[in-house]
Amino acid sequence: MTFGPSGGNVGMYVAREMLEAVPADQQEAYLRMVESISELKYQLGVEVARQLPRLIAQSDPDLVARYLTQVSDVAKLGWRSGVEVAKQLPDLYEAPDPELADNYVTIIGDATTGTAAGAGSAEMADELAQLEREIQEMEPKVKRAQELRTQLAAEDRRDEKRKKHAVELATALPPLLARLRPRHRETYLVQVQRVAAADPEAALEAADTLLDLLNGERVSHDGAVEWVSRGLEVLERNKEVGRGYFRLGSKFSLDVLEELREGLALKSIARVLKLYATALSGRDIAIRSSEDANTLEIYTADHIVLPADMRVFDEERQNFAAYKVATAQGAGRIEFGTYLLSLDDITETVTAIQTKYGE
């Protein structure tokens, strides 16, 4: 037999023989009654299920209702008393004195709730309930306090780390500043400061990279500001990725740099220009950047000194053409010895020119 959906867990309390003891037309009502009483306590349901068939068999619905009410009332005061009452009441209903069962229920009810001493307990219970409510209300605050404690501890750790990197930056910065070309100083300092305020560890990377970018003329001052701004956005989202950006260790960082690069870098086409000059002049010619000019005698026979970046035009093709013109001029100077003329050997020079070009 199945009890169907309405049966709920009642099958746990109702044995097959109990159900069979109930007339078929009342079995469903029986199950509902058991289920209802068991909501107070399942042990109560077990006992009521055991006793009810006996009462139902008397075909007195009032008696059944009285039984369920009395059991329920006592059980609300104390479920263990309720279970015992549920067990004893059917016998008491059959006593000659019809009031005996009611008296029994009253006695057990009073015994369960108590009298004077019980009032004190009730007060205490009320107070306890109140306190528990207050504690329950406090719980979110306690939780928040714990969160704040954790966050502050992490903040402290970060602060320690930050101080450590600030010290490292303090050590690293002076040698970098010594290598920085004076015209880049203002931009460099402002940009390093921006990164340092956000993350000293990233500032260590940025200080190093910016030095190369600016000294190497790989970005303009505006380009450096933009490159740092884009890096700070990355840093805000993720510290580690941001540090990689300032180390030029990410594709995005390189892409931004490429995007910001203005003009044409000599480095990227130096070999083409060298070959071009060598082909034109028939001499082994080296191309040097103007950045190195202070270490070179710029009119040395085998050097052509060119700017590190060509930004004369907007288009790379035109900037390359500008480089080419400068290279061709340099190659011509070298081939024809523009700066090699000396009055000491003017006689030989004139003779050589006459031989080459005639009178």
Next chain:
Amino acid sequence: MGVESQRVEEFRLTKEPYYLPLGHEVELFEAAYNAKLPVMLKGPTGCGKTRFVEHMSWRLGRTLITVACHEDLTASDLVGKYTLQNDATVWQDGPLTTAVKSGGIAYLDEVVEARKDTTVVIHPLTDDRRVLPIEKKGEIVQAPDDFMLVISYNPGYQSVLKDLKHSTKQRFVAIEFDYPKADLEEIILQEEAGIDADTAAKLVKIAEKVRNLRTHGLEEGVSTRLLVYAGQLMAAGVEAVEACEATICKPITDDVEMQRSIVEIIATQF
């Protein structure tokens, strides 16, 4: 006239190949031929060595059998081998044997590329014996007076692993070639490519500049042959820069930067 003779006659040039002498190489070659001396032509690729031999072959009225040597070329390939024909084993003369027997000019182009065993058959032909031993047949073929052995040799290609032994080099009269002087090269281009003097001058100027890049990453400069190709393409209507890139720039280097610098050199003229 036998079948063999008919085949040899196919190697006789009937039309004069164009050749502009750069110096006294024609006289030198003729003197060597008359003295029955073998000749070694030295020079960079595309400078006119093969054209010179063709010209001399026509000039001397001799057949010319050319063998382009390669690393798999063996002495048997030159001398001959037994082959199967209709269930029979038949001896087939190699090109060197054919040239020796017919008294023509045998031209071994880039001989250093061939296997070392080829020098074994060359040596007896290059001294006063002038014989070709055919080992597999147990024969020795005496070269007639009008036979001449010519080899070509590009010093720029040689390495420790591939070079002619001195014992081989010193058996030949060497005629050294280089790219022609500008005025001569211009004439050659006009003649060979059918272009005007101005275009020829520009091509030669480009070549002169590009040849300056030898030892700077270019193994060899632009050959006269490539200049002729450029001129031929231009004469056929190809735009000058495109023609030059296809012939002067791209064939001689795969180095992108070198190619770009050559393109810029081309741009100075066209």
